[in-house]
Amino acid sequence: MNKNGPVIIIEDDTDDQFMLNLVFQKLAYSNKIIYFLDSEKALDFLDKTDEMPFLILSDINMPKLDGFALRHKIHIDAQLQVKCIPYLFFSTAVNQQMVIDAYSLSVQGFFIKQNTLDELEKTISVIMEYWKRCASPNNF
Template identity: 80%
Template sequence: MNKNGPVIIIEDDLDDQLLLEVVFQKLGYPNKVVYFLDGQQALDYLNKTEEVPFLILSDINMPKLDGFALRDKIHMDAQLKVKCIPYLFFSTAVSQQMVIDAYSLSVQGFFVKQVSMDELEKSITVIMEYWKRCVAPNNF
């Protein structure tokens, strides 16, 4: 895990992207934030970039490659898996079955998108601070 790497946000709703951009700017984390509209774009980026992202915040319901399929591809790819990139779902869609399916794919967190800016800021702060303090096998 690269704590200084970019935060990858996979979100097909441009309004949600804008809200997240405002929150990240307000919170002032030094990490670059990179947005993708679908899982396939994110997967292509992950396979081509030399950068090791800090974490991935992924919506579930997206065109081309949904969040579950993307997580499965990353989890099964030895070169991507060894980068130890935390993969978290950040979605308005939530059900018990979705959460079970997410954790069966070794997702490191499932967060429901908050409606208010204040709650969205709190969620992003909790996520960022937790992973900034976490240690991964590739930190040594």
């Protein structure tokens, strides 16, 4: 995990992207934010980039490849596994089975998208601060 690396946001809803962009601008983290509208493009980027992302925030319900399928592909890819990129679900769709399925794929968090800018800001701040303070195997 590269604490100064980019935050990868996989979100097909442009309104949600806009809200997240406002929050990240206000919080002023130095991390670059990279948005993807679909999981296949995000996976292609992760496979080809030399950058070490800080974390991945992924929606679940997306066209082509949903968040669960993307997580599975990353989880079984040895090259991506060693990068130790925290993978977090960030979705409006949630039920108990989805959370069970997410954690069975070894996600590091499941967060519900907030409806207000203030609540979204609090959630993003908690996520970023937690992972900024967390140690990972490739920090040494």
